Amino acid sequence: xxxxxxxxxxxxxxxxxxxxxxxxxxxxxxxxxxxxxxxxxxxxxxxxxxxxxxxxxxxxxxxxxxxxxxxxxxxxxxxxxxxxxxxxxxxxxxxxxxxxxxxxxxxxxxxxxxxxxxxxxxxxxxxxxxxxxxxxxxxxxxxxxxxxxxxxxxxxxxxxxxxxxxxxxxxxxxxxxxxxxxxxxxxxxxxxxxxxxxxxxxxxxxxxxxxxxxxxxxxxxxxxxxxxxxxxxxxxxxxxxxxxxxxxxxxxxxxxxxxxxxxxxxxxxxxxxxxxxxxxxxxxxxxxxxxxxxxxxxxxxxxxxxxxxxxxxxxxxxxxxxxxxxxxxxxxxxxxxxxxxxxxxxxxxxxxxxxxxxxxxxxxxxxxxxxxxxxxxxxxxxxxxxxxxxxxxxxxxxxxxxxxxxxxxxxxxxx
Ligand SMILES: NC(=O)c1ccc[n+]([C@@H]2O[C@H](COP(=O)([O-])OP(=O)(O)OC[C@H]3O[C@@H](n4cnc5c(N)ncnc54)[C@H](O)[C@@H]3O)[C@@H](O)[C@H]2O)c1
Numbered sequence: 001x002x003x004x005x006x007x008x009x010x011x012x013x014x015x016x017x018x019x020x021x022x023x024x025x026x027x028x029x030x031x032x033x034x035x036x037x038x039x040x041x042x043x044x045x046x047x048x049x050x051x052x053x054x055x056x057x058x059x060x061x062x063x064x065x066x067x068x069x070x071x072x073x074x075x076x077x078x079x080x081x082x083x084x085x086x087x088x089x090x091x092x093x094x095x096x097x098x099x100x101x102x103x104x105x106x107x108x109x110x111x112x113x114x115x116x117x118x119x120x121x122x123x124x125x126x127x128x129x130x131x132x133x134x135x136x137x138x139x140x141x142x143x144x145x146x147x148x149x150x151x152x153x154x155x156x157x158x159x160x161x162x163x164x165x166x167x168x169x170x171x172x173x174x175x176x177x178x179x180x181x182x183x184x185x186x187x188x189x190x191x192x193x194x195x196x197x198x199x200x201x202x203x204x205x206x207x208x209x210x211x212x213x214x215x216x217x218x219x220x221x222x223x224x225x226x227x228x229x230x231x232x233x234x235x236x237x238x239x240x241x242x243x244x245x246x247x248x249x250x251x252x253x254x255x256x257x258x259x260x261x262x263x264x265x266x267x268x269x270x271x272x273x274x275x276x277x278x279x280x281x282x283x284x285x286x287x288x289x290x291x292x293x294x295x296x297x298x299x300x301x302x303x304x305x306x307x308x309x310x311x312x313x314x315x316x317x318x319x320x321x322x323x324x325x326x327x328x329x330x331x332x333x334x335x336x337x338x339x340x341x342x343x344x345x346x347x348x349x350x351x352x353x354x355x356x357x358x359x360x361x362x363x364x365x366x367x368x369x370x371x372x373x374x375x376x377x378x379x380x381x382x383x384x385x386x387x388x389x390x391x392x393x394x395x396x397x398x399x400x401x402x403x404x405x406x407x408x409x410x411x412x413x414x415x
Contacts, residue, residue, distance in 0.1 A: 002190040004115065005029060008077040010102040012039050012070065015119060015159045016083030017048065018055055018166045024062035026195045031077065032070040033105065043070035051327075054167040074105035079115040079191055082106075082130070083159070086120045087265075092272040094123045103130055107137035112150025115187045119159050121212055121266070123273035127156040127205035131180050143180055153184035156205045157192065158212030164326070174198035178208025216270040217285050222256045223267070224288035227295045230258035234302075241412040260299050260388045260410040261333025262292040263322030268331045296336045299386075299410055303341060306406050307384050312347040316382035318375070319389025320354040320361070327356035334388035335361055342367040351378040355393045376401060387411055 005028060009020040012034040024030040034040050042049045046063035048056045062068035074080075084098035099120060106116060116134065118127050131143045131154035142149040156178045161169040175192055177200055179185025185202045192200055203211075226244065233240035244255045262268045271289050275282045307313035322332035329335055342350055342364070350370045352360065357372075364370045375393060379385060379401050387394060390411040399414070409415060 002194050004078045004187075004191050006077040007031075007079045007081060007191070008033055008075055008106075009081045009083060010034075010074065010105065011082065011084035011098075011120075012036075012043060012049075013083065013085070014050065014052065014163060014166070015161070016081070017043065017059065018052065018161070018170055019081060019083060019119070019159075020068060021055060021058035021062050022167070022170050022195045024065075024068035025058050027067070028194060030062070030068050031075045032068065033072070033074050034070070035072060035101075037072055040070040040072050043068070052166050053164060058167060074102075074109060076109040076111075077114070079117065079187075080106050081117045081119055083119045086122055086126075088269055088272050091276075093276045094126070094273050096122070096126060096129065099126065099130055100133055103133050104137065107134055110134070110138055110141055110152055112141055112152060115153045115155065115184065115191065117188050117191070118154070118156045121158060121270055121273075122156065122209050123213070123277050124206040124209045125277070126209060127154060127178070127180060130154060151181075153179070153181065153187050154205070155179040155184040155188035156208045157188055158208060160212065160215065163328070171195060171197050175200050176203060176208045176211050177201070178203045178205040178211075180205050210274070213270045213274050216267045217274055217288070219256070220262060220267050220271045220292060221284060221288040223259070223262055224291040226256045226258040227261075228291055229255070231295075231298055239415060241415040257412065258410075259295070259333070260337055261295040263330070263332040263334070264328070265330050268292070268322075296333045296340065299333075299337050299388075299408070300340045300344060303337075303384070303386050303408055304344060306408060307348070310348075310383050312349075313345075313383045314349045314351055314381050315341070315345075316351045316353060316373075316378040316385045317341075318353050318378075318385065318387045318394050319391055320352060321356055321389050321391070324390045325356075325392055329357070329361050335363060337386075337388060338370060339363050339367075342370050345369055351382055353378045353394075354389075355391060379405070384408070387413065 007028050008031045009016045010033045012032045020030045020032040039049050046060040048059050082102045084102050087095050089095050142151050145151040177185050177188045189200045230240040247253050271285050275286045320334045351373045353375045384406045387409045390413050395413050
């Protein structure tokens, strides 16, 4: 049974703010902490600084009930949930500086007995690193009560919610909770029981860290297989979409769909944390990353071949987001493709269509041959159409508008 009544959530982004709001909505006194004072100000006003269905009403309700407050300073609390970014460095190792900064805010508040949960996606060993770091900042405390020092309880609980469904999946998903000690795991389990109706599965911290990474690597490896099939099929003159559809009729085969590469901040990032942890052993996982990361260059090559005979070609490029029907351009292979095409196109223009944004991202904004357009005018002007994202707007396009134009459909919506 949960005995924790006060929680500080460190990092009020896509993960931290929904978690803070749902805990507060279930009666816990929550302080959300963020280094970004604009974020803190919006939460204090009961507003959400980004788009996530239903989150706004949770935040507004919890703030008006005085269950959720926000601060740039970490307060004293019975439990801390750390949900700060874990990007990767240039060498693909994880950047844990945000986690350490969060720990420096927590350490002075500790008296012993607190629960500290790392929710950020992390390489195996990071929860131990967080625990060791906290104890190095507070040598009067321990992780296991040795030498009679009061202990703090440190656990990892990876987050697996899908943006767009976060408020539903926070409640319904099963969760994995891994403790540095069994007691830490049980305390964390009890806290999540406050709002989580899924099964809460208890393990050690390193296994919980790996479980999250393995889930995303599983998908990455499967997509790499599909992407490799798409390149082989193109060479052999076979329609890869039909090929996969036919193969998937086998009762034990389920090949995922190829695409222009793999994007987003999870599948394109997390497998590298496994590679960094076991570089000599994670050969398939590394190869999958490299296969998926090489797909944008293949798409660029195919697009250039397709317009090679045209002087100053105009290419309509449909989509920039990393997946369908969202506005998130982080780690998007479509953005990388436009950037590389822009550099390689000798004369000509890239007429980009992205219905979910109203301006080009920073990487493309300075390119003279890249501009943002509405769908139908871009297609009318184009010598060739390159489809990079399977947005519904593109699926609903009148196919007659494409008549006579060479198409490169990396998502298979027109095949
Ligand atoms: N967004 C997702 O769909 C998703 C899903 C599963 C796991 N994750 C993981 O959850 C973690 C957080 O991701 P996110 O999408 O919420 O990130 P985000 O960028 O949306 O939010 C992170 C927040 O942390 C704040 N921050 C940074 N350093 C801080 C510090 N020292 N103290 C307080 N606040 C600080 C930032 O200002 C920002 O508001 C990452 O490890 C990510 O990989 C994200």
